[in-house]
Amino acid sequence: xxxxxxxxxxxxxxxxxxxxxxxxxxxxxxxxxxxxxxxxxxxxxxxxxxxxxxxxxxxxxxxxxxxxxxxxxxxxxxxxxxxxxxxxxxxxxxxxxxxxxxxxxxxxxxxxxxxxxxxxxxxxxxxxxxxxxxxxxxxxxxxxxxxxxxxxxxxxxxxxxxxxxxxxxxxxxxxxxxxxxxxxxxxxxxxxxxxxxxxxxxxxxxxxxxxxxxxxxxxxxxxxxxxxxxxxxxxxxxxxxxxxxxxxxxxxxxxxxxxxxxxxxxxxxxxxxxxxxxxxxxxxxxxxxxxxxxxxxxxxxxxxxxxxxxxxxxxxxxxxxxxxxxxxxxxxxxxxxxxxxx
Amino acid sequence: xxxxxxxxxxxxxxxxxxxxxxxxxxxxxxxxxxxxxxxxxxxxxxxxxxxxxxxxxxxxxxxxxxxxxxxxxxxxxxxxxxxxxxxxxxxxxxxxxxxxxxxxxxxxxxxxxxxxxxxxxxxxxxxxxxxxxxxxxxxxxxxxxxxxxxxxxxxxxxxxxxxxxxxxxxxxxxxxxxxxxxxxxxxxxxxxxxxxxxxxxxxxxxxxxxxxxxxxxxxxxxxxxxxxxxxxxxxxxxxxxxxxxxxxxxxxxxxxxxxxxxxxxxxxxxxxxxxxxxxxxxxxxxxxxxxxxxxxxxxxxxxxxxxxxxxxxxxxxxxxxxxxxxxxxxxxxxxxxxxxxx
Numbered sequence: 001x002x003x004x005x006x007x008x009x010x011x012x013x014x015x016x017x018x019x020x021x022x023x024x025x026x027x028x029x030x031x032x033x034x035x036x037x038x039x040x041x042x043x044x045x046x047x048x049x050x051x052x053x054x055x056x057x058x059x060x061x062x063x064x065x066x067x068x069x070x071x072x073x074x075x076x077x078x079x080x081x082x083x084x085x086x087x088x089x090x091x092x093x094x095x096x097x098x099x100x101x102x103x104x105x106x107x108x109x110x111x112x113x114x115x116x117x118x119x120x121x122x123x124x125x126x127x128x129x130x131x132x133x134x135x136x137x138x139x140x141x142x143x144x145x146x147x148x149x150x151x152x153x154x155x156x157x158x159x160x161x162x163x164x165x166x167x168x169x170x171x172x173x174x175x176x177x178x179x180x181x182x183x184x185x186x187x188x189x190x191x192x193x194x195x196x197x198x199x200x201x202x203x204x205x206x207x208x209x210x211x212x213x214x215x216x217x218x219x220x221x222x223x224x225x226x227x228x229x230x231x232x233x234x235x236x237x238x239x240x241x242x243x244x245x246x247x248x249x250x251x252x253x254x255x256x257x258x259x260x261x262x263x264x265x266x267x268x269x270x271x272x273x274x275x276x277x278x279x280x281x282x283x284x285x286x287x288x289x290x291x292x293x294x295x296x297x298x299x300x301x302x303x304x305x306x307x308x309x310x311x312x313x314x315x316x317x318x319x320x321x322x323x324x325x326x327x328x329x330x331x332x333x334x335x336x337x338x339x340x341x342x
Numbered sequence: 343x344x345x346x347x348x349x350x351x352x353x354x355x356x357x358x359x360x361x362x363x364x365x366x367x368x369x370x371x372x373x374x375x376x377x378x379x380x381x382x383x384x385x386x387x388x389x390x391x392x393x394x395x396x397x398x399x400x401x402x403x404x405x406x407x408x409x410x411x412x413x414x415x416x417x418x419x420x421x422x423x424x425x426x427x428x429x430x431x432x433x434x435x436x437x438x439x440x441x442x443x444x445x446x447x448x449x450x451x452x453x454x455x456x457x458x459x460x461x462x463x464x465x466x467x468x469x470x471x472x473x474x475x476x477x478x479x480x481x482x483x484x485x486x487x488x489x490x491x492x493x494x495x496x497x498x499x500x501x502x503x504x505x506x507x508x509x510x511x512x513x514x515x516x517x518x519x520x521x522x523x524x525x526x527x528x529x530x531x532x533x534x535x536x537x538x539x540x541x542x543x544x545x546x547x548x549x550x551x552x553x554x555x556x557x558x559x560x561x562x563x564x565x566x567x568x569x570x571x572x573x574x575x576x577x578x579x580x581x582x583x584x585x586x587x588x589x590x591x592x593x594x595x596x597x598x599x600x601x602x603x604x605x606x607x608x609x610x611x612x613x614x615x616x617x618x619x620x621x622x623x624x625x626x627x628x629x630x631x632x633x634x635x636x637x638x639x640x641x642x643x644x645x646x647x648x649x650x651x652x653x654x655x656x657x658x659x660x661x662x663x664x665x666x667x668x669x670x671x672x673x674x675x676x677x678x679x680x681x682x683x684x
Contacts, residue, residue: 217601252599257560257561260562291676330591331593
């Protein structure tokens with residue numbers, strides 16, 4: 001059964017060769033895309049069993065932007081804030097190579113504020129305060145130079161705001177990713193359905209997928225969402241990982257098992273930012289590459305929850321990310337050779 | 343960065359060569375072990391949202407045995423039943439190459455009977471009836487010819503019964519796997535701790551791991567269980583898959599996302615049977631091979647839930663198993679090449 005020529009190579013040499021060849025192929029398709037991110041920049045005040053914070057930097061676009069910045073992509077945040085939003089926060093985003101010209105500052109206004117308290121299991125939380133402030137009248141303006149961006153990441157916001165961003169794109173984006181939540185299903189379902197029609201990928205958590213479709217099985221729910229428009233459906237299951245659906249294909253990325261989740265705030269947005277950032281970086285929106293994007297998203301989210309708010313993401317090094325990616329490989333990769341002899 | 347010699351092979355040829363080499367290595371270590379299985383054989387009556395059954399074949403040892411039989415291993419079930427246990431059920435087990443000489447038949451007694459009703463989410467159930475019957479006085483006797491078995495699978499039973507089986511082994515087994523449940527933590531905790539000290543692998547579900555250790559984090563719980571004796575800890579999370587812990591190593595096998603779970607009865611035992619059966623078949627109890635065992639366990643469990651009771655497992659072909667293993671590969675395997683350039 002074995003051929004002699006196989007033995008002229010040792011296994012590790014073959015693996016190395018294979019790795020290099022794959023790298024070469026990846027490298028050839030590598031192409032840096034521009035990334036537009038729409039979402040909130042915000043103040044968050046968070047209580048977990050480990051402690052509580054005063055108002056700190058938060059917001060979906062903030063987490064998405066910081067996460068995507070790991071790939072050094074050319075990104076732009078489209079958002080709104082009040083005069084109370086510290087220059088330091090804007091400088092932080094700029095320092096991560098994020099264009100902030102699309103963040104409208106309403107000098108006399110106040111920044112969106114959210115406050116929440118997590119329960120002991122960290123899987124559920126109570127919202128204590130929501131002050132929309134300037135966000136109530138948010139009219140997103142995509143900077144001229146980003147209207148031809150290849151990748152658009154529509155963070156969790158009113159579906160009409162998400163649609164408005166799409167309407168401003170002068171070139172049809174290569175990939176539009178949308179994140180949403182149950183709140184919009186409750187109060188703007190028709191608008192949500194309308195924008196969902198126009199996106200390629202939706203990221204949504206398991207309970208929201210069930211709410212949107214009325215189906216308990218995530219396989220059936222994903223198929224129904226697929227029929228609403230998105231070719232790719234990502235269902236986020238928190239500590240239980242994430243599923244990527246595309247037609248009859250499914251890919252599963254676990255969450256890294258952690259000793260402690262310190263603060264789950266922003267984990268979903270960090271996942272989405274890693275997902276979109278990796279696709280922008282590689283310029284390859286195939287299903288195979290999207291698997292990698294899901295793994296990167298899970299990897300980055302595993303850091304996010306280690307400290308309060310954005311703290312862990314602010315100084316995250318690429319060495320740390322690579323090391324954790326290796327953990328994901330060890331966590332999930334196995335070598336069963338399929339043959340008739342079980 | 344690329345070396346010319348790489349290009350004399352196309353990628354698929356390299357992959358094929360690599361695959362053959364791995365197969366060759368697996369083949370060399372392949373060694374058929376004997377497998378002893380202790381656990382219940384039973385009548386089950388099951389209600390799910392999809393229907394209900396009269397008394398059908400059930401029991402931990404039954405599910406474990408049927409699952410392990412996929413590997414054509416030389417296995418023996420140690421159990422007890424009443425005179426009401428149909429000869430057909432015994433014949434079924436025998437037809438799967440399972441030695442049944444260790445199943446004591448108490449002619450005037452009745453077989454263990456369990457009845458349960460699953461809730462709509464299939465994740466929780468109410469026990470309607472438990473009649474221990476002959477199981478109340480079960481004194482397990484391992485057949486002489488299996489007292490030197492290399493692999494022992496202690497299915498969910500009183501810890502003293504599990505220990506009694508271990509005491510009868512004349513040769514120290516290569517691997518002892520123990521499955522248990524919260525019931526024994528509630529009513530026989532000290533006995534449970536005593537037998538846990540003597541096993542290599544424990545399989546336990548997430549809530550039970552938390553109960554046994556008082557720890558919410560499964561990473562911390564696994565470490566504490568590790569300190570109780572087992573070098574390997576498998577935490578079963580139902581529809582969310584299973585985690586294998588060994589020192590600081592973790593491996594994660596997802597459950598296959600299914601359109602519908604018809605009847606979850608026996609899924610955990612089927613997982614354990616696939617796990618132990620694969621290890622008996624290969625004779626390789628390394629962590630790397632145990633990863634494969636976890637994948638086989640998940641694969642076989644994914645069939646078990648498709649029909650009522652043992653129905654799906656009775657006529658499962660190796661072709662079906664291979665096809666589903668391929669689905670698990672597609673579900674979990676990705677190719678990120680790690681290099682400094684994220």
